[in-house]
Amino acid sequence: MTSAIPTAILADLLDFTGDPGLGDRTSPAVRFRPGHWLLIGADGRIAAVQPDAPGDDWRKLDRRGQLLLPGFIDTHVHCPQVDVIASWGAELLDWLNTYTFPAEARHADPAVAQAAAELFLDALLAHGSTAAVVFPTVHPASCEALFGAAQARGMRLIAGKVLMDRHAPDDLRDDVVQAERDCTALIERWHGRGRIACAVTPRFAATSTPAQLAMAGRLLANHPGLYMQTHVAENRAEVAWIAELFPEARSYLDVYARHGLLNERAVLAHGIWLDDIDRALMHDRGAQIAFCPSSNLFLGSGLFGWQQAAAAGVNVSLASDVGGGTSLSMHRTMADGYKVQALAGNRLTAWALLHAATRGAAQALRLGDEIGSLEPGAMADLCLWDYAVGAVAQRRDSLTRELHERLFAWLTLGDERNLAETWIAGVRRFARA
Ligand code: GUN
Ligand code: ZN
Numbered sequence: 001m002t003s004a005i006p007t008a009i010l011a012d013l014l015d016f017t018g019d020p021g022l023g024d025r026t027s028p029a030v031r032f033r034p035g036h037w038l039l040i041g042a043d044g045r046i047a048a049v050q051p052d053a054p055g056d057d058w059r060k061l062d063r064r065g066q067l068l069l070p071g072f073i074d075t076h077v078h079c080p081q082v083d084v085i086a087s088w089g090a091e092l093l094d095w096l097n098t099y100t101f102p103a104e105a106r107h108a109d110p111a112v113a114q115a116a117a118e119l120f121l122d123a124l125l126a127h128g129s130t131a132a133v134v135f136p137t138v139h140p141a142s143c144e145a146l147f148g149a150a151q152a153r154g155m156r157l158i159a160g161k162v163l164m165d166r167h168a169p170d171d172l173r174d175d176v177v178q179a180e181r182d183c184t185a186l187i188e189r190w191h192g193r194g195r196i197a198c199a200v201t202p203r204f205a206a207t208s209t210p211a212q213l214a215m216a217g218r219l220l221a222n223h224p225g226l227y228m229q230t231h232v233a234e235n236r237a238e239v240a241w242i243a244e245l246f247p248e249a250r251s252y253l254d255v256y257a258r259h260g261l262l263n264e265r266a267v268l269a270h271g272i273w274l275d276d277i278d279r280a281l282m283h284d285r286g287a288q289i290a291f292c293p294s295s296n297l298f299l300g301s302g303l304f305g306w307q308q309a310a311a312a313g314v315n316v317s318l319a320s321d322v323g324g325g326t327s328l329s330m331h332r333t334m335a336d337g338y339k340v341q342a343l344a345g346n347r348l349t350a351w352a353l354l355h356a357a358t359r360g361a362a363q364a365l366r367l368g369d370e371i372g373s374l375e376p377g378a379m380a381d382l383c384l385w386d387y388a389v390g391a392v393a394q395r396r397d398s399l400t401r402e403l404h405e406r407l408f409a410w411l412t413l414g415d416e417r418n419l420a421e422t423w424i425a426g427v428r429r430f431a432r433a
Pocket of ligand 1: 078092096100203204231234295321324
């Protein structure tokens with residue numbers, strides 16, 4: 001890992017000091033500091049933010065007129081599914097069988113997994129995501145490759161070997177005993193090493209036997225600080241299938257609760273078809289929902305009720321869910337999130353969306369001191385963005401009258417083409433050609 005050179009960057013700084021809520025355009029939790037210097041120490045952490053240039057012992061970078069934000073956090077994304085992004089004509093269960101499982105089977109070859117991990121993480125950086133919660137495949141080597149590649153880039157990454165011991169092709173199934181051994185070895189080798197954390201990763205309740213879910217619960221009970229990631233209540237046919245497989249459970253979410261899988265580090269993707277009792281349970285356990293709007297639209301899964309989740313006090317973050325989702329760009333994810341909520345009559349502010357993609361996700365992951373803000377002491381995981389790229393966005397930007405209007409146009413019209421630079425722990429890891 002390269003160590004940081006003490007560096008000061010002059011730009012328009014934007015982050016959050018609290019939760020801006022869903023609909024308040026003038027929230028005091030928004031912290032905008034135009035034309036300020038952000039100082040990065042040799043330890044790769046933010047040292048200070050100030051209006052004046054620092055002394056001669058700082059390397060100075062003048063990025064006036066660009067927006068500097070904490071890097072985005074993609075809380076649910078599948079590394080091997082870059083190969084099936086934008087696959088036509090299916091909904092969840094046939095999409096898995098037709099496209100996804102065959103692609104994931106190729107990752108049995110460690111060389112394929114290694115190349116995929118490198119391409120995937122470089123792509124995240126080139127889209128402005130500096131931290132992620134990731135599904136590799138069932139193969140332990142695919143998780144190993146992802147951790148190694150993240151460590152080489154200094155990235156905050158949460159992942160785990162996918163668990164699936166039924167309802168999957170032969171070459172993608174594990175078994176309880178071997179899976180427990182593989183997970184334990186990965187945890188001992190990687191959990192808490194640098195910026196890597198392990199997540200117990202049952203793909204979804206349909207692809208794990210009750211015995212495997214119980215094993216997953218044991219791992220969580222025996223290793224404090226482990227994350228849990230899975231899918232829940234994404235698609236109506238899926239929900240009906242889970243009810244058949246687990247007739248004793250009150251709901252889909254209850255399957256996970258019964259196996260000891262819901263903790264404050266649990267990240268559950270989708271949660272479209274949850275009910276009030278489920279939402280109360282999510283809140284009680286401190287678990288979060290990763291809202292994946294582009295995936296939900298593309299696979300025709302349904303419209304997530306953010307307002308109901310927020311009313312129940314459930315943490316909600318934003319995620320691309322590539323390859324069900326159609327872009328790694330959190331701009332596109334936020335813009336799709338806005339449209340999904342608009343269909344329910346709920347107009348989210350740019351602040352609600354940006355917060356969910358930065359500080360909100362960091363806090364829900366219990367990593368608020370490390371990522372998601374420009375607070376001194378946090379890691380310097382940063383992105384520099386152009387306000388507008390292209391004639392239409394530039395024209396719109398030139399007519400904006402206040403900050404919310406400007407940032408809303410930016411997130412709606414922008415994408416990875418707006419990204420100028422990505423920094424991880426004070427080291428520049430992406431620069432636009
Ligand atoms: N449910 C189980 N596996 C998957 C997956 O790979 N993608 C999505 N979107 N949902 C799932
Ligand atoms: Zn997913």
